[in-house]
Amino acid sequence: MPPWFLEKACLQDLLERLRDRGYAVIGPTISQEAICYDEIHTIDELPRGWTDVQQAGRYRLQRRADESLFGYVVGPHSWKRYLFPPQATLMTADRTDGGWSMQAPVEVPPRYAFLGVRACELAAIRIQDKVFLEGPYVDLVYQARRERCFVVAVNCTQAASTCFCTSMNTGPRCQAGFDLALTELPTGFLVECGSDAGSELLASLPVREPSAEELTAAESAREQAVHQIQRLMDTTNIREDLLTNLNHPRWQEAGERCLSCTNCTMVCPTCFCSSVNEVADLGADHVRRERVWDSCFNLDFSTMNGTPVRNNVASRYRQWLTHKLASWHDQFGSSGCVGCGRCITWCPVGIDLTEEVAAIRGDVR
């Protein structure tokens, strides 16, 4: 289907048509000196005229020379916060005269419309779909949110120094997995449709056919992002190169820098580890089964039969990286990395996985 054109001022119509249909619109907005994903009601809440400057261990907002609404890359949050919430009650149990009475939670999650999903993030959602929905056990918390959500993707027109989606084959062009996809131009948006729900919504919007100039301008805006990507990760034979070099000295060096603080796994849009705890009241008459985000970097997380299996930082760093880039292929049929660069930016000491991988593989070859 050919793309349509939506004037810039009419983006508010898109928000309103989504809200008419019962969606809570989650989009980019400036909060805590970063571009975060939060509920928005008007396009005035978008980061108009702002961009992000990123490098290993550093993120800063910066003014743009123009009034772009989506002129940034990716921030500290990912959509996983909404699909796989950091805390969820899986079950409650109450002690009664006749024994324990168990209840599944009755809460119905909001219908989310995600505005501003990047190509790498579409790939991350696809990976989490596989983890949570397509294995032998379906995750009901994720499913209830995922099945009801509407995705408005936005093509990147620029890249951060930490981006490497082209190496991971996930972007920057949005190819699939969206209901609508936008490309921002100074006067408006080129709109592509990716689903029946997308075309139904599009029919309610004041769109027109784009001019040839607008089509060309959109193409070159998208090309600009491709050209700005400097970072590379060679993925040829990466699984074997990592898994056959588990004793490479570089793991130890990374382990001495790594704080084991879990930040990389928390900001990663595909990391899915959690812990389940039974939380009881004082009399142990009421118990909640709570699931919280957890991480392979925590010592407790690898504790089995009273002993941690990975009892030093280097072994936990190696576990994370080899799972993400190597054994993820065996488990889920793809890499677990989408090249968004968040783990590089948000590492408090700036450890860069592309550099670590290159160091290990450089010696191998």
Next chain:
Amino acid sequence: MTAKPRLAVFKFASCDGCQLSLLDCEDELLAVAGAVEIVHFAEATSRMEPGPYDIVLVEGSITTPDDAARIQDVRANARFLMTIGACATAGGIQSLRNWADHQEFLQAVYARPEYISSLATSTAIADHVPVDFELRGCPISRQQLLEVLVALIDGRKPQTPGHGVCLDCKRRGSVCITVARGVPCMGPLTQSGCGAICPAFDRGCYGCFGPAPQVQPRSLTGHLLEQGAPPRQLVQLLRNFNGFAPEFRGESERLISQQET
């Protein structure tokens, strides 16, 4: 443990804030009082029965010769001894004296220093007697205190998480202030317990819950120095309520010796 264990609370050098956490249990206090027999708790009641006690909570650090002797007596009367808070567990903020001239302080502060009998150091309870469980925090977390008490009464292992503060920041959606604003923060080195309050209010973590397991302070300080943080600021960051905890102490002393050379 038998039904209705006898519980005692003892105070050493401290501000009483951790004991107050027990009184602050409000909603749960009656249930606690129903599950244990509180037989010695000077902060709350004038009833003070002699030992032995089943559960002893110890607040505060050892700073006087009298207290050094008294903790031996407390230990001898305790079946299960648990320290509560940063003072009892790591020496507290008063352990700053350990790096200073104790005599000079006495002369400067007291009109008649000869009346004062104190030690040159403030040290953790575990430096003096065996400790069965250490509950971290300045002050301790009320929820963690309840969890440990309930677990003791139920005879199970308490669930007190050992992860770092960063995980709690991420769970609650706080943006990292070190990465986004360049604010030095103890979060990556500090054990969870507070729910990551300070970074949510634009302040770096003060390390109230002490070192997380297997921390590597040198990596963080090295990175912050590269980013332009003055060494003095990092020493002050490390020397807070848990400044004398071995991991924090070792790093602040290393930074100072590095500066001197």
